[in-house]
Amino acid sequence: MLENVRVVMVETTHPGNIGAAARAMKTMGLADLRLVSPAVYPSAEATARASGAGDVLSAARVCADLDEALEGATLVIGTSARQRRIPWPCLTPRQLSAQLQREPESTRIAVLFGREDRGLTNDELRRCNLHVTVPANPDYGVLNVASAVQLIAYELRLALVGEDADLPEARARREAMPLPEMFWDEPPASNQAVAGFLDHLEQVMTESGFLNPEQPGQVMTRMRRLFLRARPDKMEISILRGTLVAIQKHAARQAADTPRDDEPGTRQR
Amino acid sequence: MLENVRVVMVETTHPGNIGAAARAMKTMGLADLRLVSPAVYPSAEATARASGAGDVLSAARVCADLDEALEGATLVIGTSARQRRIPWPCLTPRQLSAQLQREPESTRIAVLFGREDRGLTNDELRRCNLHVTVPANPDYGVLNVASAVQLIAYELRLALVGEDADLPEARARREAMPLPEMFWDEPPASNQAVAGFLDHLEQVMTESGFLNPEQPGQVMTRMRRLFLRARPDKMEISILRGTLVAIQKHAARQAADTPRDDEPGTRQR
Structure with a gap:
C-alpha cells in the first residue's frame, strides 16, 4: 500500500529540504512526491541532500496549486505543529498508524507538509480529513520539514508494511533470545x-x-x-x-x- | 527521564548534520549531546541547521574518544543499518521503546550514531548493550544521521514521556469525537x-x-x-x-x- 501514499510539500523554501525529504521517503519505501510552488527546484543542493534517492527527487512533480497535488487523493492528512482556532480531528503519528491499518487498499493517501517558517495555511489545513501532530517538546516543537517527512514516513511504513518485514535477523534473534x-x-x-x-x-x-x-x-x-x-x-x-x-x-x-x-x-x- | 538520555555522534563528517541532530534532539526534549572527534565543530553551518536549538549545540561536549563520551552510561544503544557478522541483541525502535519503559529511573542511556558513510565500527557496536535498527526499504535503507536522531529521539520521547503529554487538545478531541x-x-x-x-x-x-x-x-x-x-x-x-x-x-x-x-x-x- 506504500505506493498509494503521496507526499506533498507546499511552497518549500530551501531546496535542501526537498532533497532530504526525497531521501527520507525512499528510506521508508515511498516514491510519490509532489511539490506545490517550490521556491527553487530543481537544484544542486536538493540533489546532494537526496543522496541515493535521486530517482524520487527527479520524479517529483511540480504542481501549480494544491488541487493538482491532491488529484485523486481520498484521504488527505495535514501535518501541523499545533491546533488552530477551530479544532480538527487530530491524531498523533501513532494514532494515524492505527487508523491507516484499518483503511481499505483502495485509499489514496496524501500527506501535506507546509512551509519551513509557518507550516500550512488554515485554508490548506481545511482541505484535510485529518491532522497529525508530532508529540514534541512544548518549549521547542519545531521539527525540520524533512525530519517530519522522515518521521511520518516511518510511521506509515510501520502501519502499511509492518515493523520488521525487513528485519528477519532481528526477528530470528528475538525468538532465540528474548x-x-x-x-x-x-x-x-x-x-x-x-x-x-x-x-x-x-x-x-x-x-x-x-x-x-x-x-x-x-x-x-x-x-x-x-x-x-x-x-x-x-x-x-x-x-x-x-x-x-x-x-x-x-x-x-x-x-x-x-x-x-x-x-x-x-x-x- | 529524558534528562538521562545522551546522544553520542561518532566522527561526524558534515557539520550540518550535527546542527540538524541538535535540533532534532531539542524538538523531542533531549539536551545532552556528545561529539566524538567531529570533523568540523563548531561551525556556522551547524549553527544554521540547529535553528532554535543553538543551546543544545553550544552545550555539546567534544570528546576525544568513546570512553569519554560514554562516561557514566549504564545502557548503551548502538544504531546500525544492518546486522554484522556476529548477531547482537537487536531491536526495532518500537521494541526499544517498550524496553525503555521497563527501565528504572536510574538508567543512564547513551545512544550512539555513527559516521555518515559507514556508521559505527564493529568495535564501537561491541561496546553496546543493544543495537537498534530502523525498519527501512530493503533497496535503500540509508537514513541521514540527523533523520535517524530525530526518529530515535521521537521513540525515546514516546517511551519516557508518553504519546500525547503535550497534546491536551488532541486528547480532548479524541474523547469528544472518536x-x-x-x-x-x-x-x-x-x-x-x-x-x-x-x-x-x-x-x-x-x-x-x-x-x-x-x-x-x-x-x-x-x-x-x-x-x-x-x-x-x-x-x-x-x-x-x-x-x-x-x-x-x-x-x-x-x-x-x-x-x-x-x-x-x-x-x-
Whole structure:
C-alpha cells in the first residue's frame, strides 16, 4: 500500500529540504512526491541532500496549486505543529498508524507538509480529513520539514508494511533470545566498568594461553556480547574483577614459586 | 527521564548534520549531546541547521574518544543499518521503546550514531548493550544521521514521556469525537470532489443569503470539518451535488418566474 501514499510539500523554501525529504521517503519505501510552488527546484543542493534517492527527487512533480497535488487523493492528512482556532480531528503519528491499518487498499493517501517558517495555511489545513501532530517538546516543537517527512514516513511504513518485514535477523534473534525484564537489587554497572572488566578478562585469557593474540577469532566478541547483554550490576562486576585479580596474583605467586597464603580452608570463599 | 538520555555522534563528517541532530534532539526534549572527534565543530553551518536549538549545540561536549563520551552510561544503544557478522541483541525502535519503559529511573542511556558513510565500527557496536535498527526499504535503507536522531529521539520521547503529554487538545478531541471504523459499500470520494462540493455549498449558502461573504465567520470552516471528517463516498457527493444543482435551478426558475417542471409527485425522489 506504500505506493498509494503521496507526499506533498507546499511552497518549500530551501531546496535542501526537498532533497532530504526525497531521501527520507525512499528510506521508508515511498516514491510519490509532489511539490506545490517550490521556491527553487530543481537544484544542486536538493540533489546532494537526496543522496541515493535521486530517482524520487527527479520524479517529483511540480504542481501549480494544491488541487493538482491532491488529484485523486481520498484521504488527505495535514501535518501541523499545533491546533488552530477551530479544532480538527487530530491524531498523533501513532494514532494515524492505527487508523491507516484499518483503511481499505483502495485509499489514496496524501500527506501535506507546509512551509519551513509557518507550516500550512488554515485554508490548506481545511482541505484535510485529518491532522497529525508530532508529540514534541512544548518549549521547542519545531521539527525540520524533512525530519517530519522522515518521521511520518516511518510511521506509515510501520502501519502499511509492518515493523520488521525487513528485519528477519532481528526477528530470528528475538525468538532465540528474548530480553528479560530487569529487576535490580544493586545499581547497574556503568558501560565503562563492563568494558574494563572485559579488557581485564581478555588479558587474563591471553595470559592463560587460552586466547592467542595472533589468532583471536571471535572469542572476545562473544564475551562482550554475553556480558553486555546480561547488563551486570556493580556488585557482579566487582566480584568478577576481584576474581580476575586473584587469578593473576595466584599465577604470579606460582611463577615466583613463593609460599601460598591461600591454603584451602584458610580463606573465606 | 529524558534528562538521562545522551546522544553520542561518532566522527561526524558534515557539520550540518550535527546542527540538524541538535535540533532534532531539542524538538523531542533531549539536551545532552556528545561529539566524538567531529570533523568540523563548531561551525556556522551547524549553527544554521540547529535553528532554535543553538543551546543544545553550544552545550555539546567534544570528546576525544568513546570512553569519554560514554562516561557514566549504564545502557548503551548502538544504531546500525544492518546486522554484522556476529548477531547482537537487536531491536526495532518500537521494541526499544517498550524496553525503555521497563527501565528504572536510574538508567543512564547513551545512544550512539555513527559516521555518515559507514556508521559505527564493529568495535564501537561491541561496546553496546543493544543495537537498534530502523525498519527501512530493503533497496535503500540509508537514513541521514540527523533523520535517524530525530526518529530515535521521537521513540525515546514516546517511551519516557508518553504519546500525547503535550497534546491536551488532541486528547480532548479524541474523547469528544472518536473516529469511526469505516466500511464502505461505495468507493470513497476524492478530496477534490469533496472540495468541489464544499465550494458549491458555499456558493449556495451565499446565494441563499445565509452566508454573508463580508462576514463569513467560521461557518464554512465548520462545514469543511464536518464533511472531511465524515469522508463521504462518491455516491453521497453525487447526491449532495445534485441537490445543490437542483436548489440553484429552482431559485433561477423562481427568479425568472418560469413554470416549474418539478411539481410535487411528478418526479422521483
